[in-house]
Amino acid sequence: MTPVTEPTQLFEQHRPQLRAVAYRMLGSLSEADDAVQETWLRLARTDTGDVENLAAWLTTVVARVCLNTLRARRQRREEPLDVRIPDPVISDPEAAAVVADSVGLALLVVLDTLSPNERLAFVLHDMFAVPFDEIGAIIDRSPAATRQLASRARRRVQDQAPTPDPDLARQREAVDAFLAAAHDGDFDALVAVLHPDVVLRSDGGVARARFTTVIKGARTVAGQATGFARFSPFARPALVNGAAGVVVVAGGRPLAVMAFVVTGGTIAAIDVIADPERLRALV
Numbered sequence: 001m002t003p004v005t006e007p008t009q010l011f012e013q014h015r016p017q018l019r020a021v022a023y024r025m026l027g028s029l030s031e032a033d034d035a036v037q038e039t040w041l042r043l044a045r046t047d048t049g050d051v052e053n054l055a056a057w058l059t060t061v062v063a064r065v066c067l068n069t070l071r072a073r074r075q076r077r078e079e080p081l082d083v084r085i086p087d088p089v090i091s092d093p094e095a096a097a098v099v100a101d102s103v104g105l106a107l108l109v110v111l112d113t114l115s116p117n118e119r120l121a122f123v124l125h126d127m128f129a130v131p132f133d134e135i136g137a138i139i140d141r142s143p144a145a146t147r148q149l150a151s152r153a154r155r156r157v158q159d160q161a162p163t164p165d166p167d168l169a170r171q172r173e174a175v176d177a178f179l180a181a182a183h184d185g186d187f188d189a190l191v192a193v194l195h196p197d198v199v200l201r202s203d204g205g206v207a208r209a210r211f212t213t214v215i216k217g218a219r220t221v222a223g224q225a226t227g228f229a230r231f232s233p234f235a236r237p238a239l240v241n242g243a244a245g246v247v248v249v250a251g252g253r254p255l256a257v258m259a260f261v262v263t264g265g266t267i268a269a270i271d272v273i274a275d276p277e278r279l280r281a282l283v
Helices: 006-026 029-044 054-076 096-101 105-111 116-128 132-139 143-160 168-184 187-193 218-234 276-282
Strands: 194-203 213-216 235-240 243-250 253-263 266-273
Touching: 006 029, 006 054, 006 116, 029 054, 054 116, 054 132, 105 116, 105 143, 105 253, 105 266, 116 132, 116 143, 132 143, 168 187, 168 218, 168 235, 168 243, 168 253, 168 266, 187 194, 187 218, 194 218, 213 218, 218 235, 218 243, 218 253, 235 253, 253 276, 266 276
Parallel strands: 194 266
Antiparallel strands: 194 213, 235 243, 243 253, 253 266
């Protein structure tokens, strides 16, 4: 058997973090895996004998790959999509370990509004503690300019991405109350469990374009949620990016994934994926 080289061993040790960086940069599970694979190929083609910190080198490489993907994505997209919810990470409610390494869909939606350079600066610095001088070298900016990019991104995240309650049981209580009220068609109970400024985003893709929408405000969202009653018997609890969520499956066919942000005991954001093509790959 061919002995495993030290760089290969180190790569496998750092693969989870590289995938975590790529997922936060791209919001796509398949693209994140592609970025990690490209990082491995670059490692295999490179003499890293003089590299003092291989982990930092790998992080830099995967960040550059993701940055190129983001820039190419922007060039291809002539008109922005009305709603494009990033890929969720779905797990069993018992898998509590996922909570420790999660990033909510609502946060990823906000990250999608940043420029590629802003996203890189925020993700690497605020989520992975990469120094600004190292980030600046990736985007050819000074540390001060890179700090400003991260600061702008941070303000947008703080303004637009609600901070979820850390208590998973409290999250689940609010989600269960929402589902019960929707099942009963109880408009007042729905309004009570929704934050006054709640935002519901739904991504139906091409096949279900009529489900693609953004709705704001407790009473408006409650009015839409009463129509969920017929699907509520098929909803099962799940962890969606480490938070209390729901997967709707009927007759073995996935109909929706619903992610919630619960803050202060009320639901501040609901992100729904109803695109059948994406659901087949996710559920």
